[in-house]
Amino acid sequence: MTSSASLHRRPDRLGTSTVRTLLFLLRARAVLVLVALLVLFSALAPSFLTSNNLAILTKHVAISAILAIGMTFVVLTGGIDLSVGSVAGLGGMVMGYLLTQGISLGGMVHYPPIILAILLTIVVCLAVGLLNGWLVAKAGVAPFIATLGTLYIARGAALLLSNGKTYPNLAGQAARGNTGFPLLGQSHVAGLPLPVWIMLAFFAVAAIVATKTPLGRHVYAVGGNERAARLAGIRVPRVKLITYLVSSLCAATVGLIIASQLEAAHPATGESFELNAIAAVVLGGTSLMGGRGSVTGSLIGAFVIGVLSDGLVMLGVSEFWQMVIKGTVIVLAVAVDQLQSRLQARFLPYLSSATTDEAE
Amino acid sequence: MSTPNADIILEARAITKRYPGTVALDGVTFRAHRNCVNVLIGENGAGKSTLMRILAGVEAADEGELLFDGTPIIVRSPREAAHHGISIVHQELSIIPNFDISENIFAGREPVKAKMLLNRGTEDARSAAALRRLRKPMPVRTNAAHLSLGCRQLVEVARTLDQGAKVLILDEPTSALSTAEADSLFHVIEDLKRSGVTIIYISHRLNELLHMGDQFTVLRSGRVVGKAPRAEVSRQWIVERMSGRIASEDVARRPSFAETVALLEVKGLTLPASAADEAAQAPLHDVTFTLRRGEILGIYGLLGAGRTELLESLAGSRDAFAGEVKLNGVPLGIPGVASAVKAGVALVPEDRQRDGLIPEMSIRENVALASAGGLFLNRAREIDRVRELAAELNIVAKDLELPVTALSGGNQQKVLIARCLMRSPVLLLLDEPTRGVDVGAKAEIYSILRRLADKGLGIVFSSSEIEETQALADRVLVLCQGRISAEFSRAEVTDQALFAAASPVVNASTSISGVALA
Numbered sequence: 107m108t109s110s111a112s113l114h115r116r117p118d119r120l121g122t123s124t125v126r127t128l129l130f131l132l133r134a135r136a137v138l139v140l141v142a143l144l145v146l147f148s149a150l151a152p153s154f155l156t157s158n159n160l161a162i163l164t165k166h167v168a169i170s171a172i173l174a175i176g177m178t179f180v181v182l183t184g185g186i187d188l189s190v191g192s193v194a195g196l197g198g199m200v201m202g203y204l205l206t207q208g209i210s211l212g213g214m215v216h217y218p219p220i221i222l223a224i225l226l227t228i229v230v231c232l233a234v235g236l237l238n239g240w241l242v243a244k245a246g247v248a249p250f251i252a253t254l255g256t257l258y259i260a261r262g263a264a265l266l267l268s269n270g271k272t273y274p275n276l277a278g279q280a281a282r283g284n285t286g287f288p289l290l291g292q293s294h295v296a297g298l299p300l301p302v303w304i305m306l307a308f309f310a311v312a313a314i315v316a317t318k319t320p321l322g323r324h325v326y327a328v329g330g331n332e333r334a335a336r337l338a339g340i341r342v343p344r345v346k347l348i349t350y351l352v353s354s355l356c357a358a359t360v361g362l363i364i365a366s367q368l369e370a371a372h373p374a375t376g377e378s379f380e381l382n383a384i385a386a387v388v389l390g391g392t393s394l395m396g397g398r399g400s401v402t403g404s405l406i407g408a409f410v411i412g413v414l415s416d417g418l419v420m421l422g423v424s425e426f427w428q429m430v431i432k433g434t435v436i437v438l439a440v441a442v443d444q445l446q447s448r449l450q451a452r453f454l455p456y457l458s459s460a461t462t463d464e465a466e
Numbered sequence: 467m468s469t470p471n472a473d474i475i476l477e478a479r480a481i482t483k484r485y486p487g488t489v490a491l492d493g494v495t496f497r498a499h500r501n502c503v504n505v506l507i508g509e510n511g512a513g514k515s516t517l518m519r520i521l522a523g524v525e526a527a528d529e530g531e532l533l534f535d536g537t538p539i540i541v542r543s544p545r546e547a548a549h550h551g552i553s554i555v556h557q558e559l560s561i562i563p564n565f566d567i568s569e570n571i572f573a574g575r576e577p578v579k580a581k582m583l584l585n586r587g588t589e590d591a592r593s594a595a596a597l598r599r600l601r602k603p604m605p606v607r608t609n610a611a612h613l614s615l616g617c618r619q620l621v622e623v624a625r626t627l628d629q630g631a632k633v634l635i636l637d638e639p640t641s642a643l644s645t646a647e648a649d650s651l652f653h654v655i656e657d658l659k660r661s662g663v664t665i666i667y668i669s670h671r672l673n674e675l676l677h678m679g680d681q682f683t684v685l686r687s688g689r690v691v692g693k694a695p696r697a698e699v700s701r702q703w704i705v706e707r708m709s710g711r712i713a714s715e716d717v718a719r720r721p722s723f724a725e726t727v728a729l730l731e732v733k734g735l736t737l738p739a740s741a742a743d744e745a746a747q748a749p750l751h752d753v754t755f756t757l758r759r760g761e762i763l764g765i766y767g768l769l770g771a772g773r774t775e776l777l778e779s780l781a782g783s784r785d786a787f788a789g790e791v792k793l794n795g796v797p798l799g800i801p802g803v804a805s806a807v808k809a810g811v812a813l814v815p816e817d818r819q820r821d822g823l824i825p826e827m828s829i830r831e832n833v834a835l836a837s838a839g840g841l842f843l844n845r846a847r848e849i850d851r852v853r854e855l856a857a858e859l860n861i862v863a864k865d866l867e868l869p870v871t872a873l874s875g876g877n878q879q880k881v882l883i884a885r886c887l888m889r890s891p892v893l894l895l896l897d898e899p900t901r902g903v904d905v906g907a908k909a910e911i912y913s914i915l916r917r918l919a920d921k922g923l924g925i926v927f928s929s930s931e932i933e934e935t936q937a938l939a940d941r942v943l944v945l946c947q948g949r950i951s952a953e954f955s956r957a958e959v960t961d962q963a964l965f966a967a968a969s970p971v972v973n974a975s976t977s978i979s980g981v982a983l984a
């Protein structure tokens with residue numbers, strides 16, 4: 107047995123409290139970065155902190171936040187979902203098709219009411235999620251490849267639906283009984299845009315599922331040690347399948363919100379959205395190896411990206427520089443994440459009072 | 467059909483299990499006696515773990531049936547096995563490292579409240595209760611990644627207790643434990659036995675088996691070759707059945723090396739302990755020894771004694787060590803695998819699958835892997851050289867272009883040795899040279915290594931098997947908790963002396979035969 111004196115010898119150079127503080131700062135880095143950005147931009151652009159601007163900002167954030175929330179579950183299992191941007195685009199197009207073209211049954215064209223159209227859209231998008239889940243969990247295709255494939259498939263389907271054209275006028279017609287769709291993306295409830303409420307609802311449900319339900323715990327278990335999870339009786343393929351369904355549900359929601367905001371569905375909508383979502387997840391401290399991270403982190407990560415891009419726009423920074431800065435932030439975030447895990451692996455056994463293994 | 471025997475709680479009847487190329491179990495009948503420690507012994511690859519995986523529902527048998535209390539049962543998954551009261555603690559612990567203790571204990575069978583929400587209160591209370599039953603109270607919110615191996619294992623045992631296990635299978639539970647941890651595990655087993663749990667215990671450490679076991683079953687090459695209660699069992703009995711030959715075989719005498727040139731000099735090698743997430747690194751303290759040309763040096767020690775760490779330090783894959791390593795009188799420079807290889811050091815790692823073979827590649831490509839120098843590959847020369855080595859090491863394969871996974875364990879091991887020889891090393895390091903290799907191939911590998919040593923190659927191997935150490939080594943160093951605790955010449959080596967020198971507790975109190983090196 108090693109004596110406790112020797113256990114505490116190593117961190118001396120830095121001092122236990124310094125290490126503790128450092129680790130705390132690293133763990134809270136997404137929040138710190140967010141606060142720093144808010145301070146920076148409000149100092150540089152006086153109009154940044156106005157409620158009007160913040161409302162616009164939050165509306166922008168809602169899009170990538172909802173995608174990031176769904177993506178979090180996939181990433182926690184050690185997977186990735188590259189198809190979300192395409193699925194969002196496909197969702198908007200399906201909705202546009204149903205509202206403007208209708209469904210022809212027996213020579214008659216039916217225009218489904220809004221609620222039914224939304225449900226049908228979600229079903230189509232879930233089918234893509236189901237395909238993703240099946241490919242990854244049952245067919246054993248690497249998540250990156252499987253969802254790269256469905257990224258193209260969904261985008262192609264969206265283009266095929268309208269032959270590449272945009273569906274305009276999604277406000278609907280009273281004669282067809284399908285008005286009201288713009289409310290989804292444009293209305294306000296209790297002073298906040300509806301998409302922001304939707305984001306908060308998704309966040310609340312996702313956070314509870316992730317931390318308070320067996321399903322959430324199984325997601326973490328699969329990402330932590332898939333073999334151990336299987337031996338513990340967790341149905342690993344089912345857990346993975348569910349995460350891809352959740353991700354595509356989030357993507358469908360985003361597609362619907364964008365179509366509603368624009369009152370038009372464009373087949374290229376959502377291109378490269380998956381990258382923003384993944385960036386938000388990673389910035390929020392979720393490990394791409396799976397098993398570690400949180401939905402809350404992803405929400406904060408989405409805000410970091412949102413504040414960064416809107417702030418840079420307000421400062422008049424060129425679009426090209428924006429990309430460079432965004433990329434730098436993402437790479438730094440992951441580098442810092444590695445630093446954190448290394449520090450933790452090295453010092454946590456010395457810091458934690460509960461390390462046990464006391465002598466008999 | 468025999469009448470149900472009240473004494474037998476679990477019976478595996480005429481179990482056969484085939485894998486591509488091998489029959490792992492060939493009509494094995496195994497009976498677990500109620501409230502006993504049922505010991506299952508056999509060499510690596512004898513089929514012990516396969517049989518246990520079948521009992522625990524991890525794998526399905528091709529033929530045969532399972533009977534619980536005389537009634538046939540079907541177990542298709544670990545879940546169903548647990549439902550019947552059969553639980554297993556695997557040799558490779560299946561802890562989820564990002565979970566705390568109670569999350570691990572309840573993974574896959576979480577208690578819920580309000581039909582959907584996790585019930586942490588219940589989990590923590592039941593986890594604490596299970597740990598108390600094991601006499602090892604630990605804070606249940608401790609992250610599993612920070613636990614010692616012994617504690618991780620107890621967490622798994624606690625899990626089976628909470629599941630209401632009636633039959634608990636322990637697959638080589640002490641292989642990774644320190645002596646103190648193993649001792650406390652034996653107390654736990656005694657406790658469990660008293661509280662009505664039947665234990666099935668797999669190990670190949672004879673001392674602990676003779677100490678713990680009530681009923682003995684010996685497996686060899688997928689067949690039961692011996693069955694007896696403790697009273698009829700002796701060390702001799704076990705060894706003879708395990709190896710299938712009379713113990714104390716003759717060993718080829720080899721010359722003494724005292725006057726030969728020193729090949730490797732290691733002075734004051736020290737390595738700090740570390741507790742990285744995956745594998746904890748055992749420390750080394752002031753390890754000093756000399757290896758002469760043509761000598762085979764065995765490093766014996768229990769798991770965690772620092773055997774792997776020592777070999778990997780010599781091979782340059784552990785950084786941050788202090789001390790001096792000289793090869794042919796020249797100090798090995800900066801630690802690093804590349805510089806060690808350049809100096810002529812080659813390591814055959816312990817875990818073939820993880821650290822050695824590249825399964826997607828052919829036998830030839832695996833052998834030639836690290837030897838390709840220069841800008842372009844010289845295919846023709848490579849093929850010639852690999853062929854030569856394959857013949858020399860007697861690698862049995864129809865075609866060297868076959869995937870390496872088509873080979874048996876023994877031949878895969880020879881592939882790795884061949885890879886090392888491709889680089890014409892002067893020092894060959896082998897970590898557990900015959901792990902997962904059958905008896906016949908073992909003897910063959912020993913004779914290959916002796917032949918290589920006769921040609922002047924220096925060989926250092928580590929082993930946790932007493933028999934192997936005795937069979938192969940010209941000289942044995944015993945590692946115990948990172949220090950060299952004893953050195954034996956071939957003539958001096960005995961089972962008892964090796965085991966005593968390797969066990970920390972005995973080591974401190976009693977003197978041992980052999981030359982103690984402080």
